[in-house]
Amino acid sequence: MALGLAAALSLSFLSHAPNRLASGRAIALIELAPALLALPVLLLIMGVFMPPTRRWQLASAVGNAALLLGLLWTAGDAATHLAEGATLARTSLGAGFWVLAAVCLLAIADALQGWIAAVVAAGLACGLALMLAGGALDQLALMKEYANRQELFHDALRRHLQIVLTTLLPALLIGLPLGVAAARSRRLGQALFPVLNLIQTIPSIALFALLIAPLALLAAAWPQLGRWGFAGIGLAPAVLALVLYSLLPITRSTAAGLQQVPAAVLDSARGMGMTPRQIFWRVEVPIALPLLLAGLRVATVQTVGLAVVASLIGAGGLGSLIFQGLLSSAADLVLLGVLPVLALGLLADAMFRALSRAWAGERAR
Secondary structure, three states: HHHHHHHHOOOOOOOOOOOOOOOEEEEHHHHOOHHHHHHHHHHHHHHHOOOOOHHHHHHHHHHHHHHHHHHHHHHHHHHHHHHOOOOOOOEEEOOOOHHHHHHHHHHHHHHHOOHHHHHHHHHHHHHHHHHOOOOOOOOOOOHHHHHHHHHHHHHHHHHHHHHHHHHHHHHHHHHHHHHHHHHHHHHHHHHHHHHHHHHHOOOOOHHHHHHHHHHHHHHHHHHHHHHOOOOOHHHHHHHHHHHHHHHHHHHHHHHHHHHHHHHHHHHHHHOOOOOHHHHHHHHHHHHHHHHHHHHHHHHHHHHHHHHOOHHHHHHOHHHHHHHHHHHOOOOHHHHHHHHHHHHHHHHHHHHHHHHHHHHHHHOOO
């Protein structure tokens, strides 16, 4: 909150320009809503001097959620007033807003865990949805970029999700058996993991480029592969590279999860007369599942991010919006691609963490 308060006082909250190409005029938060600065001060005092009880943590989370929604409402209201009589005007969110928003989200994540955090997050989502549905944010430059490219945005989002899902399925089909084999054979693990580690060290754009020539040659030799989409550019090299990147976290977490099963538990299962298959599915897999989910979480979040770079070789996705915005120096168009990527990564992370906690709670019973 101290960092957020310093950002609110020293950085621009909004940037207003007469059109998309002109440089903007910085607008501080204190010019728009001086009273709103009292809430960060109150939250700072609460966080420093109040005891870290569950009640005060809940109050801090609710206060930060209210502050974040208030910041959004203030930005949308200011953009609406600034746009009166100026249809080409652009009002962008400034650095002060983004620092304050990040601080609020970090404070919410730090204050709460479990279902209460989910309720606060749902309240934030509902508040944002109501403002979007009511048109309170329509005059922000980010929303104007969305309105101008709505169909393109939806196509890019669908393509991004397609890349992620198309990557994770073969990565699981390959990585899980490799992890099981590596857990059973130390020699195989010693040979396999250095190769997977080496793949992780190759920069993503370099790996995408390395796959262009072999796939182009295969498509030329067998035209049917080209008709199926296995060409030098496009979805095929992107998915192949992302599968290679995803193998390490999935394979290593599977092997580590199986290796951590206590020997006494396995001996007890054998003493009960269980077959090797029954031991694997009823004993080893349930114990190893939390680590396996952790590896899948890492692979999913990594794939969501790396899929952005895949747009450089014609795979499409949200990266196409990001690089288009960079080429045209349109910061709000860049944000139109970046924010959904961040949301997808956070959503995937939260989903797998919730699954891990639910599984741990189920086993505890």
